[in-house]
Amino acid sequence: MKKTFLSAVLLLSAATQTVWADTVFSCKTDNNKYIEVQKINRNLYEYSFGSAAKKEIAIRNSKADLLGRSDRQGIGRARWATMKFQNGEFMYTVDAGFDSMTHTVGSGVLVERRGKEVARVDCTPKTAQANFDDDDFAW
Numbered sequence: 001m002k003k004t005f006l007s008a009v010l011l012l013s014a015a016t017q018t019v020w021a022d023t024v025f026s027c028k029t030d031n032n033k034y035i036e037v038q039k040i041n042r043n044l045y046e047y048s049f050g051s052a053a054k055k056e057i058a059i060r061n062s063k064a065d066l067l068g069r070s071d072r073q074g075i076g077r078a079r080w081a082t083m084k085f086q087n088g089e090f091m092y093t094v095d096a097g098f099d100s101m102t103h104t105v106g107s108g109v110l111v112e113r114r115g116k117e118v119a120r121v122d123c124t125p126k127t128a129q130a131n132f133d134d135d136d137f138a139w
Contacts, residue, residue, distance in 0.1 A: 023045075025094055025130050026084070027107055027123030035109050035123065037083055037094055047085040049121075051110065059087045077101045081130070089114050096130040105130075117137050 024045065025037040033056075040044045043063045050056035069084035069091075080097035096107040107130070108122035 008032050016060070023131060024105075025096060025128070027128040029108075030124055033121075035094065035121065045083065045085075047083070047094060047109075049092075057087075057092075059085045059092060061085050090118075091115075096128060098130070 022039040024039050036048045048055045048058045048059045071082045077100040082095045085092045091112045094111040105128045107128040111119040
């Protein structure tokens with residue numbers, strides 16, 4: 001009986017952890033790939049890129065590391081935020097910008113290797129959804 005109860009508690013705990021992930025940013029690209037940032041828990045975020053069926057890239061960084069590299073700013077009617085995920089010598093900078101007058105959004109991901117740009121993937125217009133509701137990343 002104790003083993004059954006313990007198994008049920010562990011299963012429920014694992015399910016709760018999975019459900020906890022919140023989408024911080026998502027968009028679709030012109031080649032039907034998706035760029036996403038998920039908040040896994042209070043201290044862990046995941047960047048992913050790939051099709052709806054399979055993630056080609058998935059990188060997890062701690063909140064502390066992201067805060068040391070990321071940026072958020074606003075001037076006048078424009079606001080933007082970046083989250084920079086590091087994977088070895090590669091940096092993946094997810095960016096989202098918003099114009100409060102025209103309501104246009106520009107977003108995507110910049111990939112750099114040792115500080116040099118190797119790729120830029122833009123989001124298809126009107127597909128970006130940014131939810132930087134964490135106080136540390138909020139606009």
